[in-house]
Amino acid sequence: SQKIEQNSEALNIQEGKTATLTCNYTNYSPAYLQWYRQDPGRGPVFLLLIRENEKEKRKERLKVTFDTTLKQSLFHITASQPADSATYLCAPIRYNFNKFYFGSGTKLNVKP
Amino acid sequence: EAQVTQNPRYLITVTGKKLTVTCSQNMNHEYMSWYRQDPGLGLRQIYYSMNVEVTDKGDVPEGYKVSRKEKRNFPLILESPSPNQTSLYFCASSSGTSGRTNEQFFGPGTRLTVL
Numbered sequence: 615s616q617k618i619e620q621n622s623e624a625l626n627i628q629e630g631k632t633a634t635l636t637c638n639y640t641n642y643s644p645a646y647l648q649w650y651r652q653d654p655g656r657g658p659v660f661l662l663l664i665r666e667n668e669k670e671k672r673k674e675r676l677k678v679t680f681d682t683t684l685k686q687s688l689f690h691i692t693a694s695q696p697a698d699s700a701t702y703l704c705a706p707i708r709y710n711f712n713k714f715y716f717g718s719g720t721k722l723n724v725k726p
Numbered sequence: 727e728a729q730v731t732q733n734p735r736y737l738i739t740v741t742g743k744k745l746t747v748t749c750s751q752n753m754n755h756e757y758m759s760w761y762r763q764d765p766g767l768g769l770r771q772i773y774y775s776m777n778v779e780v781t782d783k784g785d786v787p788e789g790y791k792v793s794r795k796e797k798r799n800f801p802l803i804l805e806s807p808s809p810n811q812t813s814l815y816f817c818a819s820s821s822g823t824s825g826r827t828n829e830q831f832f833g834p835g836t837r838l839t840v841l
Contacts, residue, residue: 646826657730657816657832658769665827703769707826712776713784714759714825718768 616642620704620717627694628725635689635720637704645709647680647687652701652719661702662689694724728753730833732817738839739807747802747836749817757825758800759784760792762813763835769816775800776823807840814838 619638627633637647645666650658664671664680664687671678677690687706691698701719730751739745751758759774761784771784775794789811791803800819804811814837818830 648829650830655814655835657818657835658830659832660829663827663829709826712774712782712824712826714761714771714774714830715785716761716769718766 616640616706616708616715618704618706618715618717620702620720622718622720624721624723626723626725629695631694633691633694633698633722633724635702635722637687637689637706637717639685639706642706642708643682643685644706646707647678648705648707649678649687649689650703650705650716652703654701658703691722694722696724696726698722699724728831730817730819730831732815732833732836734836735834736837738841740841741808742806745804745807745838747804747815747817747838749800749802749833750798751800751817751819751831752798753819753821753831754797755819755821755831756797756823757820757828757830758794759818759820759825759830760790760800760802761816761818762786762811763816764813772802772815774825807838809840812838812840 617640649661652658679688703719704717760772773792775781817833820830
């Protein structure tokens with residue numbers, strides 16, 4: 615069965631630094647990969663979608679990479695701010711497959 | 727305002743007492759989905775619907791039912807709730823019939839406790 619791994623340990627970084635979160639998947643080849651942000655007790659909020667033929671996608675301070683050989687996506691937040699503190703979820707999605715599977719998320723703490 | 731609404735937001739009930747959690751979206755989205763979120767297990771899909779009268783099982787459908795009689799509504803039904811269904815539930819919707827390439831909009835969540 616497909617397996618999605620995100621670092622379960624919280625990532626603690628200093629304000630202004632770049633945060634890098636990892637999403638690894640095994641046993642399947644996704645055609646798309648979505649990243650979401652979730653604040654405590656609230657629903658996830660969509661951030662970015664990257665397709666398998668896109669190596670990199672950017673949106674403001676966010677950057678996502680998609681390495682289909684390594685079966686990995688990296689999510690970067692540059693110039694991080696305390697307001698970026700949240701849990702970040704990835705969802706690798708198979709082509710022509712309507713079910714969604716999410717990673718368990720990585721909690722990011724940005725300290726002032 | 728474009729949104730997904732869920733009701734109730736909080737519910738405490740007892741084993742075996744049927745309940746329904748409503749979900750409604752005002753964005754004319756085709757794709758709707760229910761998830762449950764548990765500590766350590768992450769977000770797991772229960773059921774999804776690609777359009778009116780089209781529903782299918784997600785990863786953890788046991789003990790749940792859904793229906794999609796109207797485009798905007800996608801209720802989640804627990805016919806005989808059990809304590810292992812205590813969880814935080816989210817409804818989501820997306821344009822397109824698959825949600826694969828479009829963002830999912832999530833509701834605020836329903837915290838359910840089954841005693």
